[in-house]
Amino acid sequence: MSRADRYLRACRKEGVDCTPLWIMRQAGRYLEEYRAVRARHSFIEVCKTPELVVEITLQPVRRFELDAAIIFADILLPLEKMGIDFEFTKDEGPQIHNTVRTRADVEKMRAISPREEMAYLMDAIRLVRRELNGQVPLIGFSGAPFTLASYITEGGGSRNYVFTKSLMYREPDAWHLLMEKLTDMVIVYLGAQIEAGVQAVQVFDSWVGCLSPADYREFVLPHQKRLMASLDPAVPHVHFAFGASHLLPLVAEAGGDVLGLDWRTDIGTAWKALDYAPAIQGNLDPVALYGSREYLKRRVTEILAGAENRSGHIFNLGHGILPNTPVDNVKYLIDLVHELSSRR
C-alpha cells in the first residue's frame, strides 16, 4: 500500500498499512515556497488563477509524505456569486461589505452555478488531479452553512456572534431561509467539485462551537443534516465542527462518513461514545508543533493509543497549522505518525 490509498481507505474504515495523515491548511504561510508565491500575488489572485492554485496545492505534497492533497481555496469564494461583497484584508482576515442582517438581505441572495461561475476552481481541480497522477487523493471542501452565515451576518470574524444569534433569536424565519439558501449553495458547490474530480469532501463548521446544544438542534441540525444527506455518496464526506466537543452527538446525527475532532475532545472517549460508527479525523493541538520533540512524541503516542490502531483513523491537527510553525517539526510529526502506527 502507498500514500495513494491510505486516506480514502481510512475514510471508509478499511484496513491500512499505517495511519494516514494530512494537515489542515497544509498549503500555507508556514512554508517558504508558499510565502514566495504570495509575495508576488494577493490571496484572491492566487485563488482565482488555476496555475497558482495547482502550485500551492502541490507544495506540501512535494515536500512531505502527506497522504492527501486539499485544493487551495477559501470558504468565502462561493459567496461572491451569491451577491456578497468581501475582501481579504492584510491583517484582519475577511471583511464583508454588505452584511446580511434582515429578511430583505437574505431574500436578495442569489443561487450560484459553480460549474460556470467558479470555473477557475473547477479548472484547478482538474489540473491538480492530472499533476497528482494518482500519487495522493485530492480533497475538496466548503464552509458549512452556519459558519458561512456567521461570516455574512457579522461581517467577518467574531467574538460573541451577536448579529448571527440576534437573527436566530429574533427572526427565526429569516434565519432558516438564510440557512436553506446556504445549504442549497453548498450542495451544488461540492457537487461541482466532485464532478471536477475531488475524491473526498470536507465541510468545515469552524464557528458553530459558539452555540448551545439546544440552539444547534433548533437552528443548525435540520440544515446540516439535509446537506450531508444530499452529497454524492460516491465520495467520502468529512464533517468537521471546530470547538464543538459539547455538540458531538448532534454533529454525528447531522452526518458524515468521517467526523473531524479538535484537541479538546479526547479521541478514545469520543470514538467510543460514537460506537466507532464514523471514521474519525484528528486531533493534535496545532500549538503542539511548537513544543519539544519529547512533548510532541508523547501527545502523538497518546492520540494513536486513543484510536487503538482501529481502521478509520485519519491523523490531522485539530485546527489549521499556524503561520510560524517550525517546519522541521512538521516533518518529524509526519514521519512519527507513520512509524508509530505502522501495522507491518
Next chain:
Amino acid sequence: MSRADRYLRACRKEGVDCTPLWIMRQAGRYLEEYRAVRARHSFIEVCKTPELVVEITLQPVRRFELDAAIIFADILLPLEKMGIDFEFTKDEGPQIHNTVRTRADVEKMRAISPREEMAYLMDAIRLVRRELNGQVPLIGFSGAPFTLASYITEGGGSRNYVFTKSLMYREPDAWHLLMEKLTDMVIVYLGAQIEAGVQAVQVFDSWVGCLSPADYREFVLPHQKRLMASLDPAVPHVHFAFGASHLLPLVAEAGGDVLGLDWRTDIGTAWKALDYAPAIQGNLDPVALYGSREYLKRRVTEILAGAENRSGHIFNLGHGILPNTPVDNVKYLIDLVHELSSRR
C-alpha cells in the same frame, strides 16, 4: 426569605424560596449610570478609587432585584504588584508591556501583600459591605492561575495561545514555577478579600478552555486543586472555567463548592454527571438577551427545567453581559427567573 439569603444558601445547597440570580459583569457598560461614571474616569482610576468602586458595585443592585453584588475590580490588578506592567487600552483590552516567556522572567515575579499593596480594594470591600448593610451578599473574585498566566505570557488576549503553550510544552519546569507563584498570589489575594468582608469568592478561569483534557490534567489541575483547597472554608468557593465543557470532570476534581457553567454545557446533563455534588451556576448565553421575549422565556424555562428546582442552582449568564445588551430585557430576565422558580 429575601435576597439577603438566597445566594449564599444556594451556594451551600440549602433550600431557597426561588432561584437566586446575579449577572457576570452586572456592573458594566450596558448601564447608562456606569457609562456616566466612566465618561469622567478611566477604568484604572475607577478601580483604584474606593468611592467609585462602591458606586459602580452598587449600581446594578439598586436598579434590579439581583441576589448578590460583586466587587468591581479587574483580574489583572494584583499582577501589578508582582512586577507586571500593563495598561487597559481603549479598544483592545489589556496590554502587558513586560511579557513573561522565560524562566528568568518567571523568577523575577514577586509575591504580593494585598492587605497593604491593594488597600484601595480592601477599603472598597469594607465600604460596600457597610453600604449594602446586609441587603445582598458581596462576592469577591480573582482570575485563576492559568488565565493570569495566559495574559502575561501572551501580553494580552489571544486566539491560539502560542506563547502560553510554548512555555508549557518546551519548559515545563518554568511553567510550573509560574503557576506556583500565581497560585500563591491568588491564595493571599482572596484571603485578604475575605478578611475585608466578601462573603463568597469566585475564581474565573476564563481562557482555560483552549487546553486539551491531557494538558489540563498535567499543567493546570495540580495548581488549581491546591488553590481551591487553600481557600478559607468559611465562605463558599465558586469555580468558573469558561468554554470548558470538555474539561468539566477535571474542573470538578480541582474543586469548588459551586461550579460555573457556560451555555455550551447542558445544565441538566452536566449536573447529573457531577452526581449533584457541587452547587451549579449558570448558564444562559449572554446573547439570548438580544433575542425576542418569546425566545428568552423559552431558554430560561429550559435552564430551570434542567436544574429541576433542586437546591443549589444559582442562575447566571454563561459569560459576562455584553455592552449593548437591551436593559429592558435584563429586568425581564431577573423577574422571570424569580417568578418561574418560585417555590411558594
